[in-house]
Amino acid sequence: MIVLALETSCDDTCAAVTDDARILSNVISSQAAAHARYGGVVPEVASRHHLELINPVVDAALGEAGVELIDVDAVAVTREPGLIGALLVGVATAKGLAAPLRKPLVGVNHLQGHVAANFLEPDPLEPPFLCLIASGGHTLLAGVTSHDSFEVLGQTLDDAAGEALDKGARLLGLGYPGGPAIQGEAEGGDPAAFDFPVAMTRDPGLDFSFSGLKTALLYATRALGEGELERRRADLAASYQAAVVGQLVAKLERAVGPGDWDAVALGGGVAANTLLRERTAALCEARGLRLKLVPGELCTDNAAMIASAARFEEPAPYPEYLGWTATA
Numbered sequence: 001m002i003v004l005a006l007e008t009s010c011d012d013t014c015a016a017v018t019d020d021a022r023i024l025s026n027v028i029s030s031q032a033a034a035h036a037r038y039g040g041v042v043p044e045v046a047s048r049h050h051l052e053l054i055n056p057v058v059d060a061a062l063g064e065a066g067v068e069l070i071d072v073d074a075v076a077v078t079r080e081p082g083l084i085g086a087l088l089v090g091v092a093t094a095k096g097l098a099a100p101l102r103k104p105l106v107g108v109n110h111l112q113g114h115v116a117a118n119f120l121e122p123d124p125l126e127p128p129f130l131c132l133i134a135s136g137g138h139t140l141l142a143g144v145t146s147h148d149s150f151e152v153l154g155q156t157l158d159d160a161a162g163e164a165l166d167k168g169a170r171l172l173g174l175g176y177p178g179g180p181a182i183q184g185e186a187e188g189g190d191p192a193a194f195d196f197p198v199a200m201t202r203d204p205g206l207d208f209s210f211s212g213l214k215t216a217l218l219y220a221t222r223a224l225g226e227g228e229l230e231r232r233r234a235d236l237a238a239s240y241q242a243a244v245v246g247q248l249v250a251k252l253e254r255a256v257g258p259g260d261w262d263a264v265a266l267g268g269g270v271a272a273n274t275l276l277r278e279r280t281a282a283l284c285e286a287r288g289l290r291l292k293l294v295p296g297e298l299c300t301d302n303a304a305m306i307a308s309a310a311r312f313e314e315p316a317p318y319p320e321y322l323g324w325t326a327t328a
């Protein structure tokens with residue numbers, strides 16, 4: 001089955017073509033540069049960029065795949081959750097592509113998309129598995145027992161892990177997006193230099209919290225002052241990254257528990273983080289668990305994962321989807 005998928009829930013304009021579990025093209029136009037000067041995603045800016053970029057991105061995805069729109073079996077699109085204006089651009093475009101050719105349309109949940117990135121070639125992972133999704137908007141532990149749904153075992157009570165990294169980077173005067181910036185800065189730093197709290201580890205559940213950590217970083221930077229902050233930036237970045245990753249891994253470790261799962265997957269932009277990957281790999285090795293790490297471009301937002309999720313959803317035939325909207 002050939003699927004053309006669109007993903008515009010946040011600040012990446014994405015289109016992809018898949019043939020069953022095989023990726024034929026996966027085009028991502030990042031708007032990061034447009035948002036960088038604001039230090040975070042501005043919804044209105046994202047929406048307007050999606051409007052400009054979506055058609056060239058769709059054309060590039062079809063072109064790279066060597067597929068004509070007429071040959072597509074279904075169009076898929078992220079319907080929820082995300083920035084409402086951004087989502088609407090994707091949904092309207094998908095309807096506009098599918099309807100004239102009477103193609104079916106599949107509406108996909110963005111988080112289900114992150115889970116479904118693991119179902120793609122090469123080496124697809126079959127349920128059941130435990131999936132940690134950590135991105136700029138979400139942090140959750142998903143128990144995946146089928147291809148089309150997951151159970152939320154734990155989630156963040158305040159900021160998302162990626163959001164904590166983005167806000168931390170801003171406090172440290174590093175660029176946007178913050179995750180890669182902090183990771184780069186941390187390379188020259190000592191992760192034990194500052195004692196940031198690894199929150200929620202005494203709490204018995206599987207939920208996360210990152211807002212206290214961000215406040216701890218704010219106080220640490222204030223206590224140091226401008227000149228000293230400059231000198232200690234790498235140590236601050238390394239210690240902060242270690243605290244964010246430390247909480248993610250602590251909860252993952254608790255979730256794998258006494259042999260409840262035998263495979264673990266990581267998803268979302270923060271899953272591109274090297275320290276998180278290394279520490280998760282070490283945990284899985286110690287527990288004898290299979291670890292599935294998709295490449296970085298399938299961790300951050302992309303449309304191949306939306307196409308992957310769409311294969312396991314019931315497509316809506318024309319004209320059923322004409323009234324579809326999106327949900328923030």
Ligand code: KG4
Pocket residue numbers: 010134135136137138161162163165166177178179180183268269270271272273274299300301
């Ligand atoms: O999944 P994603 O592309 O978009 C959302 O759905 O939010 O995730 C973006 C987030 C940002 O917060 C970014 O700082 C973070 O993922 N991120 C990273 C890395 N690359 C991206 N965080 C840590 N280390 C990275 N290498």
Ligand code: ZN
Pocket residue numbers: 110114135268269300301
């Ligand atoms: Zn995402």
